[in-house]
Amino acid sequence: MPILTASPIKVIDREEFHRVDRLVTGMAFDIHNQFGRYLDESLYQRELARRLRVVGHDVILEYEMTAQLDNFSKHYFADLLIDSSVIVETKTVSTLTNAHRGQTLNYMYMCDLRHATLLNFRSQRVEHEFVSTGITPSDRYRYQIHDDAWSPRSAECSTLKDLFLRCVSEWGVFLDPSLYQDALVHFLGGKSVVERSVPVVSEGFVLGTQTMRMLNDNVAFSVTTSVHHPEVIYEHQRRFISHTSLKALHWFNLNHHRIEVRTITQ
Numbered sequence: 001m002p003i004l005t006a007s008p009i010k011v012i013d014r015e016e017f018h019r020v021d022r023l024v025t026g027m028a029f030d031i032h033n034q035f036g037r038y039l040d041e042s043l044y045q046r047e048l049a050r051r052l053r054v055v056g057h058d059v060i061l062e063y064e065m066t067a068q069l070d071n072f073s074k075h076y077f078a079d080l081l082i083d084s085s086v087i088v089e090t091k092t093v094s095t096l097t098n099a100h101r102g103q104t105l106n107y108m109y110m111c112d113l114r115h116a117t118l119l120n121f122r123s124q125r126v127e128h129e130f131v132s133t134g135i136t137p138s139d140r141y142r143y144q145i146h147d148d149a150w151s152p153r154s155a156e157c158s159t160l161k162d163l164f165l166r167c168v169s170e171w172g173v174f175l176d177p178s179l180y181q182d183a184l185v186h187f188l189g190g191k192s193v194v195e196r197s198v199p200v201v202s203e204g205f206v207l208g209t210q211t212m213r214m215l216n217d218n219v220a221f222s223v224t225t226s227v228h229h230p231e232v233i234y235e236h237q238r239r240f241i242s243h244t245s246l247k248a249l250h251w252f253n254l255n256h257h258r259i260e261v262r263t264i265t266q
Contacts, residue, residue, distance in 0.1 A: 002170040006064040009111045010084040017115040018130075020057075020086045025128050027051045028119050032126045041092040044121045045079050048090070058083050065110040067179055069170050072186045074179055078107045087116040096120050096127050104131045106176045112137050140172030143257045151263040153248055156215050161261060163187050164223070164252050173254050180252070181223040185213060198244050218247040225254045238264050 012020075031047050049059040063081035067074050080088040089104045096118060104116050108131065120127035145165070152158050167180050185194045197209035198220070212220040220241070226233040230253050241249050241264060253260040 002068055003110050004066045004068060005111055007060070008084060009113065011113060012085045012115075014115065014132075017086060020082055021115075021117050021130055023055075024048070024052070024082070024086075024088055024117055025119075025126075028121070028126050028128065032121055037092075037122050037124070039092070039121065041090055041121070044092070044119075045090050048088070049080060052082060063087070065107065067110070067171055067175070067183075069167060069183060070187075072183050074182055076107060076110060076176075078111075085113070087111065087113060089116065089118050091118070091120045092122040093120055095123060096129060101129070101131055103176075105133060105174070108133060109135065109140060109172075109174050135174060137172075139257075140174050141169075143168065143173050143259050145259045145261060147261040149260075149262040150250075151248070151265070153219055153263075154216070157219065157250060157263075160184065160188070160215055160221060160250060164261075165259075168254075168259060173257065173259065175254075177223045177225045177254060180254070181213065184221065184223070188215070198246065200240075200243050202243060212246075215250065218245075219250065220246055220248075221250040221252070223252045223254070227255050230255055230260060234262065234264065242266055 027048055031044060035047070045061060049061055052059045060081045061079070063078040065076045065078070078087045079090050082088060087104065087107050089100065089107070091100055100118060104118050108114070108116050114133055116131045118129040118131055150161065152161070163184055164180060167183050171179065185191055188194050194213050195211055196214045198212045199209050200207045213222065214220050222237065224233055233253070234251065237249055237251060247266065249264045251262045251264055253262070
């Protein structure tokens with residue numbers, strides 16, 4: 001199995017999820033009222049887990065999910081898993097953001113779950129959101145590859161593309177982009193080989209260096225999940241490499257069911 005979970009997952013319907021969600025949310029408000037908003041995140045998690053266990057629920061803290069391919073693996077940890085079926089992510093931040101929702105969705109996809117609860121204890125009142133998706137496991141393996149703008153510079157470039165598409169075929173789409181990027185780095189020799197400092201120049205003056213993931217001395221690569229405005233990401237990457245000695249940047253963009261494989265040149 002390319003994605004492994006620490007224990008079996010049980011998929012429940014929306015009604016059952018909302019029953020658990022209401023219980024969790026009520027406990028979260030009680031904890032917030034009792035302890036205030038300045039506990040460490042882990043302490044909120046432990047107290048929420050303790051209260052759930054008191055009323056008969058099974059709770060796993062730091063529930064582990066692992067993406068594997070050959071000798072590569074990357075581990076993820078959801079804050080709480082309740083009754084093998086409900087993920088709860090807790091935060092202690094000024095406000096919930098799309099990054100927190102995206103992280104929660106990533107865990108849901110890895111576990112093939114449709115619903116999860118997101119809580120923030122740092123705000124004046126507990127922020128509560130339920131995160132839902134209609135994406136099924138089979139949906140994550142339904143995608144189209146668009147590579148009209150792909151321009152390999154060497155056999156290494158073709159190897160890079162093949163590695164990326166193999167990762168997608170194993171894990172599907174919609175997941176954390178760093179998963180695919182970390183896998184590419186691993187299979188290309190690891191960080192010590194792939195990550196290099198690239199000088200950034202303005203009108204002949206070297207501003208400093210920026211770490212890039214390099215296929216060779218002249219070609220870099222990146223992986224993103226830009227959905228709404230991929231052309232903006234393209235343009236800003238093009239501007240960046242115009243201030244370096246790079247000849248090209250191979251860009252892999254996971255745009256839901258559309259996989260864009262492009263080469264950006266000076």
